[in-house]
Amino acid sequence: MFSKILVANRGEIAVRVIRTCQELGIRTVAVYSEADATALHTVLADEAVLIGPPPPTESYLRGDRIVEVALETRCDAVHPGYGFLSENTDFAEAVEAAGLVFIGPPPAAIRAMGDKVTARALMAEAGVPVVPGYEGEGSLDDFLAAARDLGYPVLVKAAAGGGGKGMRVVEREADLPAAIETARREAQGAFGDPRVYLEKYLPRPRHVEFQVLADQHGNVVHLFERECSVQRRHQKIIEETPSPLLDDDLRQRMGEAAVAAARAVGYVNAGTVEFLVDEERHFYFLEMNTRLQVEHPITELVVGVDLVKAQINVAAGKPLPFSQADLHQRGHAIECRVYAEDPANNFLPATGRVLRAVEPVGPWVRVDAGVTTGDTVTHHYDPMIAKLIVWGEHRLDALRKMAWALDHYIVLGVTTNIPFLQDIVRHETFRRGEVTTDFVERHFADWRLPDEPVPDEVLIAAALADLFEATASINANGGAPTGSGDPFSPWNQADGFRVGQRV
Numbered sequence: 001m002f003s004k005i006l007v008a009n010r011g012e013i014a015v016r017v018i019r020t021c022q023e024l025g026i027r028t029v030a031v032y033s034e035a036d037a038t039a040l041h042t043v044l045a046d047e048a049v050l051i052g053p054p055p056p057t058e059s060y061l062r063g064d065r066i067v068e069v070a071l072e073t074r075c076d077a078v079h080p081g082y083g084f085l086s087e088n089t090d091f092a093e094a095v096e097a098a099g100l101v102f103i104g105p106p107p108a109a110i111r112a113m114g115d116k117v118t119a120r121a122l123m124a125e126a127g128v129p130v131v132p133g134y135e136g137e138g139s140l141d142d143f144l145a146a147a148r149d150l151g152y153p154v155l156v157k158a159a160a161g162g163g164g165k166g167m168r169v170v171e172r173e174a175d176l177p178a179a180i181e182t183a184r185r186e187a188q189g190a191f192g193d194p195r196v197y198l199e200k201y202l203p204r205p206r207h208v209e210f211q212v213l214a215d216q217h218g219n220v221v222h223l224f225e226r227e228c229s230v231q232r233r234h235q236k237i238i239e240e241t242p243s244p245l246l247d248d249d250l251r252q253r254m255g256e257a258a259v260a261a262a263r264a265v266g267y268v269n270a271g272t273v274e275f276l277v278d279e280e281r282h283f284y285f286l287e288m289n290t291r292l293q294v295e296h297p298i299t300e301l302v303v304g305v306d307l308v309k310a311q312i313n314v315a316a317g318k319p320l321p322f323s324q325a326d327l328h329q330r331g332h333a334i335e336c337r338v339y340a341e342d343p344a345n346n347f348l349p350a351t352g353r354v355l356r357a358v359e360p361v362g363p364w365v366r367v368d369a370g371v372t373t374g375d376t377v378t379h380h381y382d383p384m385i386a387k388l389i390v391w392g393e394h395r396l397d398a399l400r401k402m403a404w405a406l407d408h409y410i411v412l413g414v415t416t417n418i419p420f421l422q423d424i425v426r427h428e429t430f431r432r433g434e435v436t437t438d439f440v441e442r443h444f445a446d447w448r449l450p451d452e453p454v455p456d457e458v459l460i461a462a463a464l465a466d467l468f469e470a471t472a473s474i475n476a477n478g479g480a481p482t483g484s485g486d487p488f489s490p491w492n493q494a495d496g497f498r499v500g501q502r503v
């Protein structure tokens with residue numbers, strides 16, 4: 001087993017990985033930017049190394065520097081989390097070339113799935129259904145002929161894209177040449193690769209993804225699905241499992257397809273196979289995310305597997321401790337993503353200092369947070385500051401618990417989407433489990449903050465925060481009411497001492 005792991009990430013996922021390492025008795029090294037000197041992940045790790053200024057390109061995306069740090073601190077493995085370098089083939093290769101273990105899939109599997117045209121071809125070959133389309137290497141006339149066969153509308157997608165980047169809908173033949181031209185130019189600019197391909201456009205699909213886990217000994221299992229249709233501009237907002245859409249038969253067929261997809265690229269470690277499900281309940285491979293995902297906790301709660309622990313064990317060469325027949329879904333889990341943004345103002349990212357964060361605590365309520373009281377949310381990083389995850393015996397039970405948990409989640413100082421989430425989980429369509437990928441656009445296009453009185457809890461918390469701040473500044477001055485502050489008081493330290501005391 002590894003004795004020390006470098007966590008090449010920040011925020012809640014870095015904290016998530018560090019906590020499991022602590023539990024397993026594995027030491028951790030955090031890397032951090034100048035903006036994260038007192039962040040939770042920096043404080044919680046056994047060692048922390050400053051890698052650069054706040055912009056990701058100068059810190060969390062500096063693969064070369066991160067590998068150096070891993071070697072200098074004598075780590076044996078690197079966990080990439082999600083985002084940043086997690087799906088960067090060059091980084092995975094550099095980690096391995098340095099004699100370290102990359103806690104993720106083989107670089108070849110990342111590369112194969114990163115190229116959507118290659119992935120589609122491999123999937124079709126492996127018998128995994130793909131959306132009818134055209135992997136165009138050909139001329140404009142070939143594209144036009146293929147689109148006519150597929151029938152309009154069609155989607156032009158970038159081969160190097162994914163997650164909706166560089167995608168455009170074309171309604172009629174007259175618009176196709178220009179759409180291809182623009183898409184090529186954009187793809188060249190964004191990915192350095194101008195290749196585009198066509199897919200038939202599926203109206204109002206649902207996004208259902210399957211968690212897979214594979215070891216180095218040829219064992220591949222799936223850990224069932226996650227329903228991820230509640231999203232806005234390709235950013236997921238609420239995920240749940242089981243999907244209200246699937247029945248046992250469809251679930252089994254999609255699960256088998258997900259396992260076949262993983263096998264087709266020689267997959268090892270945790271991964272996610274994304275499918276679109278159309279109105280006739282046909283399913284199609286969309287793409288594979290070759291990393292741990294944000295929404296992994298709902299699978300953990302319903303299937304009873306710690307996915308980070310599994311990732312570490314698999315990367316260390318251990319066989320999976322279960323087979324497909326051992327895995328079952330029990331109850332229902334829902335995740336809400338808490339974003340520092342203003343849903344009443346075009347979802348503008350919100351920044352500032354979190355004066356007070358009071359997280360709901362109760363049976364089967366989990367909060368994975370990367371930001372806590374006193375931390376500053378900057379514009380440099382993803383606005384997701386926490387994930388609220390609940391488990392219930394059945395869907396209605398989980399929905400009730402989520403409504404309760406949102407009502408008891410207090411964040412002061414930074415605007416969040418919590419009131420927006422409260423309205424979604426109470427929405428009739430959502431409660432019926434009838435969401436498609438256009439749900440938010442369709443029902444929440446001009447959402448406004450409800451005109452309700454501020455709850456007592458919030459007023460009390462605000463008053464306490466105020467008092468707390470005032471007391472802190474009095475203590476810092478040895479009893480004087482206000483002033484510049486005692487440089488030796490722990491309240492005035494910027495080195496994380498206070499954060500470390502709180503957790």
Ligand code: MV4
Nearest residue numbers: 131155162163164199200201202207231286437
């Ligand atoms: C599609 C589609 C309809 N038809 N492909 C968006 C993200 C990227 N991974 C693929 N996406 C889509 N591909 C075909 N052939 C509709 C979407 C889509 C979508 C997919 C999943 C979740 C949310 C979405 C929101 C808008 C469009």
